[in-house]
Amino acid sequence: MNQLSLNQWTTRRWTVAEAVDGCVRHGIEAIGLWRQNVAEQGLNETVKLVRGAGLRVSSLCRGGFLTGPEPLADNRRAIDEAAALEASCLVMVVGGLPGVVPGEPLGVFSRDLAGARALVAEGLAELAPYAADRGVRLALEPLHPMYCADRAVLSTLGQALDFAEPYPPEVVGVVVDTFHLWWDPGVFDQIARAGARIASYQVCDFLCPLPADVLLGRGMMGDGVIDFAPLNRAVAEAGYRGEIEVEIFNADVWAADPDTVLTTMKSRYADLIA
Template identity: 70%
Template sequence: MERLSLNQMTTKHWSLAEAVDGCVRAGLGSIGLWREPVAETGLAAAAKLVADAGLRVSSLCRGGFLTAEEPGARAEALADNRRAIDEAAALGAPCLVMVVGGLPAGSKDLPGARARVLDALGELAPYAGERGVRLALEPLHPMYCADRAVLSTLRQALDWAERFPAGQVGVVVDTFHLWWDPEAIGQIARAGDRIASYQVCDFLTPLPADVLLGRGMMGEGHVDFRPFTEAVLAAGYTGDIEVELFNAEVWATPGDEVLATMKQRYLELVV
């Protein structure tokens, strides 16, 4: 249970203070933070709140969105990612989760978008490494390729990450995004110490109209979690295991009930 982490998005309507208190009541060891509620609380205040509660920060979400073609938009994206890296360092987060971005409006140039992500990583990776933060590339399910992430498989994420030192760039293993991939388990073994974050939730069908909200509590969908956990641990991952849900029904449920279910399903299905 010490490794179980609540990603803030799972209890979206809780403030940071409420989420921290909920984690303490539930006996969790860590919390995954999002930049927006951290900003609402204030960076220094948020860092103190988590530290005073005795919690670790398992990750900070999110950086990325690096596919802009226009020079001004690219410069602003790089500046925002540097701010995110600084925030992660101030919070003591070991990694900044990177959702790399989809195609720019009106573009069909997928290779070009991917090349711009790699160029941006070349600028950001050393900056992150100097601050003790690892950029964690998150491959998203291919249905998000156009609008959220031109990075779709763990193999692709590792091909990109391996261009940089392991302390600067790693990968996220997220069961929602990777459960379908026949190469996923083998690529987890390949990843080794590149695994910067392990996130779990289920894949629901039918997907809702807003496919972003198709993440379910473990046991409600199609994912077989234990092979993923066994592979991640065998690869040498020693970090926290985050539960990250985007789900309107979960968000409408009292937070303490969500955490109780989360703990039960984690013990029954994940570890």
């Protein structure tokens, strides 16, 4: 199996249909889908497209935001979509401090970080049985600590594993994303600890200096500061054999011709990841 998967936000301007075509054209066997793109294409149509192309769906992005108001209904819909797509996992970006809106000035919000983390545990307890019943694996994604306030109060792999621990690994796993975790002095120990909990391995580089919008600091492998080899090795030694998704949020990559992006991605993947 070729492990390389295109996370469709790497070619953000492509629709699901275009991204599926792109994968076929470039010999990529798996795709990570985003819910809003799936909704635009239509869920049933997306299922047909990926099946027809013989693609595996390496992840659906994303559920989560469990610290926001009434998160459960939308997460159940996300789980249903992941089930329909037979996605390897539903990526869970758990949310930041209650009331903090990504990219917006602070309004009314809570500084209670411990409380926010408790909300994540509570939400997960509600959703895990629902996911298990539908054969969907939730994948908790620790995000870089610079996103703690506005996107994810899960900031390290160790912490994500603590949250996952009450559940079977096939129901609640974790995402290992090089961008978010490369700096962590404990990351190798935690990848080994994760073992069968690793539900997704996402790769991209960490740009330095960061761009003005830190959300777009993800670069093509080789364009930033990450030493991928030890991370690749650790994930393989932990037993992970699933897809390796390239997920890049980057203004220059988004502005480039998506076919060129895929060509570069395959070449960098061959050099630095495979």
